[in-house]
Amino acid sequence: MKKNIAIIMGGYSSEYHISIKSGNVVYKYLDKKKYNAYRIVITKEKWFYLDASDNEIPIDKSDFSIKVNRDKVNFDCVFNAIHGTPGEDGLMQAYFELLGIPQTSCNHYEAALTFNKRDLLSTLKPYGVPCATSYYLNKGQSVDEDAIVRKVGLPCFVKANRAGSSYGISKVHKKEDLNTAIANAFKEDTQIIIESFLDGTEVSVGVITYRNEVTVLPATEIISENDFFDFEAKYMGKSQEITPARISNTQEANVRELAEYIYKTLGLKGYTRSEFIFIGDVPHLLEINTTPGLTEESLLPQQAKTAGISLEALFDSAIVEALR
Template sequence: MKKNIAIIMGGYSSEYEISLKSGQVVYESLDKEKYNMYRIHIFKNKWVYVNDLDEEFSIDKNDFSIRIADTKINFDCVFNAIHGSPGEDGFMQGYFELLSIPHTSCNMYQAALTFNKRDCLSALKPYGIKSAESYFVNLGDSINEEIIVAKVGLPCFVKANRAGSSFGITKVYNKEEIQNALDVAFKEDEEVIIESFLDGVEVSVGVITYKGEIKVLPITEIVSENDFFDYKAKYLGQSQEITPARIDENQAEMVSSLAKKVYEVLRLKGFSRSEYIFKDGEPHLIEVNTVPGLTEASILPQQAAEAGISMSDLFENAIEEALK
């Protein structure tokens, strides 16, 4: 008997358009002979199932079900393709865990922790995982640019603490630019992290649970045409994403081991993609993504393809792992 799979997409953040694309790719890639698939759009003003005729059917949030004509449909598993809130920050995970519905992403606490850049880096620091020098600012704090520059140096990055796809990030070259950069970041989140600039090769490492085992995917080197790997570089083709990365064997082994350690220490499951910059020959962690982009052009599917894993296999495995 075919399983009913809800593919959730959209979300409440600036990443909703990217999420809709990811969810659609999942929908098109999965085998319709194996699964009954339902595209579920999650927005602040509505949760709806959207069929192939673009007709909408409301979700009953009491048990995450839908009713079509006189038939009530419950779901055996949820494929999470929501980047940002509420799919990547723990809210949807907690909701599904309360309803005992299996889902493809990590658990609630892990999602909340990894989505909070400040907390995630702090949690990993005792394990010897290096990162950039950082300074934290909350909305309403008094700002002393001299203290910030003394701590992180220039240039530096001002980032929204809980946002993805490079929304709310500015590279700052002088202290006079800090306040404007904070204003940009505060449009995305009330918490900000200011980090020192790490000058080195940037790589992205996908780690997944595949056929019951933790698997590190081939490494991707990121070469941005812009000042850093910003939104345009990520989604508008203004970067090179080279898989496998042009790093030596020792560096590859080092960053692969580190990415696996991060996955294990944080007790992740499902997909993860972590970003690193090599400084003085050692990888420094930038961030961890637990609902990475899933389109054909996204990094994780590129890495899976290099490892001989097709899109359909990648997504089907995520569902089967969740159903375990």
């Protein structure tokens, strides 16, 4: 009997439209002979099933079910394609855990931890994971520009602590530009993180559970035409994404080992994509994405393709592992 799969997409953040695109790609490539796939759109205003004619059928939030032609449909598994809140920060994960519905991303605590850059890096530093020097700031706190520069130096990066797709991030070269960058970051979150600039090769590494084994995918080298890998570079073609990355055998071995170590240390499952910058042969962790982009052009599918894993196999494996 075919399994009913809810593909959740949308969300409450600036990444809404990117998530819709990811969810539709999952819907397109999911094996229809094996699964009944349902597109479920999550917004602040409403949760609904989008049928083949784009009609909106409301979700019963008490048990996450829908009614189609008067028949009640329950779901065997949820495929999470929401980037940002509430799909990447643990809220949806906790909801499905309470309902007892398997879902493809990591559990709620790990999702919340990895979504919070400050907490993630603070958790991993005692495990010996190299990171940039950082300075933390909450909305409403006074801004001491001199203290920031003393701590992290210039240039530095000002980031929204809980946001993705490079929303709310700026590279700051001059002290007098700090306040503008901080105000921009606070548009996305009430917490920000200011990090020292790491001058080296940037790579992205996917780690997934595939056929019941933790699998590290080939690294992607990121070369931005802009000052850094910002939104334009990610989504408007202003970057080169080279898979496999043009790094030495030593660098490749080091980043693969570290990416797998982080995945296992944090108890992650499902798909993850971690970002690193090399200083010499040593990869420094920037962040971890637990619901990475899943379009044909996205980094994780690129890496899977290089590893010989098709989108059909990639998406099928996520469901198989969740149901396991």
